Amino acid sequence: MHGRLACRLIKELTTGEKGQLNPFNAKLLNEVAKECSENFLVLQSLISKMQEEGLDFQTTRNADHYGALINHLSLIRNKRCLMAYVYNRAEMIQNLAWTVGLRLFELPEDIQEKLSHSEKEYFKRHSAALESYMSKVDLDLNVDMVPPKDPYIKVRVLDDVGEGIVVSDKAANFARHSMHFLKRTDAELYISRGLMEELTG
Amino acid sequence: MATDFGEGSTAEANEYETLMSTTDVQLLKTAWRNEKAAPEILQFQVQLVKRATEQIQLMEETVEEFEESGMDPLTVSLYQMDLDRAQFLLRSYLRIRLQKVEKYMFYIRKNDNLRNRLSEPERVFVNRCIDDMEKHLGDTVLSKLPDNYQSARRQSIISEEDDMVPEPQLETFVACKSSNRFVSLRLVDSERPLEMERHDVSFVLYKVIEEKVGVDIDLV
Known part of the structure; x- marks a missing residue:
C-alpha cells in the first residue's frame, strides 16, 4: 500500500x-x-x-x-x-x-x-x-542556560574529572564523589557534560 | 503646602520610574522578554547590545579590581551577582535569537523584511545554517529521489512557490502590556477597539500587535 x-x-x-x-x-x-x-x-x-x-x-x-x-x-x-x-x-x-x-x-x-x-x-x-x-x-553562549540565582553553587563530582582542571585560578582535587562550592559559571560546563551534579536544598 | 508636597512626590516617583525604565539593563530586559515571547524574530537591538557588552566588560574589570584589592567578599559577590544577571540577559537574548534562526532559517532567508532584522553575524549564521541543512537533507534524502522532486523547499517541480518551509505561527495569543501611553487596538472579531492604558495587560493575537511590539507594546 x-x-x-x-x-x-x-x-x-x-x-x-x-x-x-x-x-x-x-x-x-x-x-x-x-x-x-x-x-x-x-x-x-x-x-x-x-x-x-x-x-x-x-x-x-x-x-x-x-x-x-x-x-x-x-x-x-x-x-x-x-x-x-x-x-x-x-x-x-x-x-x-x-x-x-x-x-x-x-x-x-x-x-x-x-x-x-x-x-x-x-x-x-x-x-x-x-x-x-x-x-x-566574543561571547560563550553555551553557558548560563538558566537564570542565575546565586553566584556560587554546591556540586558533587560524578566522575573522575582529574586533577588537571583549574577552576577560577584555584586547582582543587576533583576526585569522584567529592563536593565543592564553586562559581556557577565555572561549574556549568562540567554539569552539562554530566561530570558534576548540582546539589540543591 | 501638603497638596503641593503630594503632587511633587508623585511627579518625582513618575520621573524615577521613567528613569529606571530607560536604564540599559531594563531596556535589555524588555528586549529579551519581547524576543522570548514573540513567535517570530524581532529587530536586533544593535546599539543596546553594544552598550550592554561594553558595560559588562567594564563591570568585569571592576569586579576583578575589587577582588585584587582585597575588598569585602560580600560586596564583591553582590557585584558579581549583578554582573551574572546582566550577562545572563545578554546571552539569553542572543541565544533565543539564534534558536529562532535555526528553527525558521528558510523562512527568514526568503523574507527580506525578516532578514533585515538580523545582525551581521546572525546573517552569516543563517546562511551557513541553510547550507549545512541543505547538504544534510540532500545527502540523506533528496539525492535518492527522482529529478523533479529534489528541491528542499518545494514539493516538486510543479509547485509554484515554496510549500515545504516551516513558518512561525503568528496567529497565536500573547500576553502584552502597553509600555508608554494609551494604545488602541483594532481587533479582528470585534467592532469596538481594545483600549489599553499604560501598564494595562491584555491577552491578544500576536498578529494584531505585531507592528507595535517594542514600540507601544511590550510582551510579558
Missing part, C-alpha cells in the same frame, strides 16, 4: 521519550526512497502511455490520468515524510549542540551510535557555525 512505510518512519520519531533520539533507520528510509522511485516509474510510464495515445495530459481525465496523479501525490507524501524524519532529527541534533556540547566527542557514546554518518557531519558543521558566531560576538 502506498505510503505505509513512510508512516512507520514518522512514527519512529514519536515513539520513545520526547526529545530522545532513536537509532537512525537507514533501512526503512531507503525503502521509502525506493517506493518513491517506483512511484515515479509508474508515473512516467502512464504519462508516456497517454502521449502515445495522443491524449493531452493537461485536459484528459481518464483512468491513466488519475493513476498518474495518485502516484505523484503518493510520491510527494513520501517525500514529505522522509524530509520530516530527517529534519526533525536535525532539530534534535541542533538541540544537542546547545545542551550537551559542540564537539562530537562530547556527546555520550549511546547518542553517537544513534546518528547516521551524514547526521554526524551535520552536527559538526552546525556546531562550527555556532562557534563562529560566538567568536564573532
Whole structure:
C-alpha cells in the first residue's frame, strides 16, 4: 500500500521519550526512497502511455490520468515524510549542540551510535557555525542556560574529572564523589557534560 | 503646602520610574522578554547590545579590581551577582535569537523584511545554517529521489512557490502590556477597539500587535 512505510518512519520519531533520539533507520528510509522511485516509474510510464495515445495530459481525465496523479501525490507524501524524519532529527541534533556540547566527542557514546554518518557531519558543521558566531560576538553562549540565582553553587563530582582542571585560578582535587562550592559559571560546563551534579536544598 | 508636597512626590516617583525604565539593563530586559515571547524574530537591538557588552566588560574589570584589592567578599559577590544577571540577559537574548534562526532559517532567508532584522553575524549564521541543512537533507534524502522532486523547499517541480518551509505561527495569543501611553487596538472579531492604558495587560493575537511590539507594546 502506498505510503505505509513512510508512516512507520514518522512514527519512529514519536515513539520513545520526547526529545530522545532513536537509532537512525537507514533501512526503512531507503525503502521509502525506493517506493518513491517506483512511484515515479509508474508515473512516467502512464504519462508516456497517454502521449502515445495522443491524449493531452493537461485536459484528459481518464483512468491513466488519475493513476498518474495518485502516484505523484503518493510520491510527494513520501517525500514529505522522509524530509520530516530527517529534519526533525536535525532539530534534535541542533538541540544537542546547545545542551550537551559542540564537539562530537562530547556527546555520550549511546547518542553517537544513534546518528547516521551524514547526521554526524551535520552536527559538526552546525556546531562550527555556532562557534563562529560566538567568536564573532566574543561571547560563550553555551553557558548560563538558566537564570542565575546565586553566584556560587554546591556540586558533587560524578566522575573522575582529574586533577588537571583549574577552576577560577584555584586547582582543587576533583576526585569522584567529592563536593565543592564553586562559581556557577565555572561549574556549568562540567554539569552539562554530566561530570558534576548540582546539589540543591 | 501638603497638596503641593503630594503632587511633587508623585511627579518625582513618575520621573524615577521613567528613569529606571530607560536604564540599559531594563531596556535589555524588555528586549529579551519581547524576543522570548514573540513567535517570530524581532529587530536586533544593535546599539543596546553594544552598550550592554561594553558595560559588562567594564563591570568585569571592576569586579576583578575589587577582588585584587582585597575588598569585602560580600560586596564583591553582590557585584558579581549583578554582573551574572546582566550577562545572563545578554546571552539569553542572543541565544533565543539564534534558536529562532535555526528553527525558521528558510523562512527568514526568503523574507527580506525578516532578514533585515538580523545582525551581521546572525546573517552569516543563517546562511551557513541553510547550507549545512541543505547538504544534510540532500545527502540523506533528496539525492535518492527522482529529478523533479529534489528541491528542499518545494514539493516538486510543479509547485509554484515554496510549500515545504516551516513558518512561525503568528496567529497565536500573547500576553502584552502597553509600555508608554494609551494604545488602541483594532481587533479582528470585534467592532469596538481594545483600549489599553499604560501598564494595562491584555491577552491578544500576536498578529494584531505585531507592528507595535517594542514600540507601544511590550510582551510579558
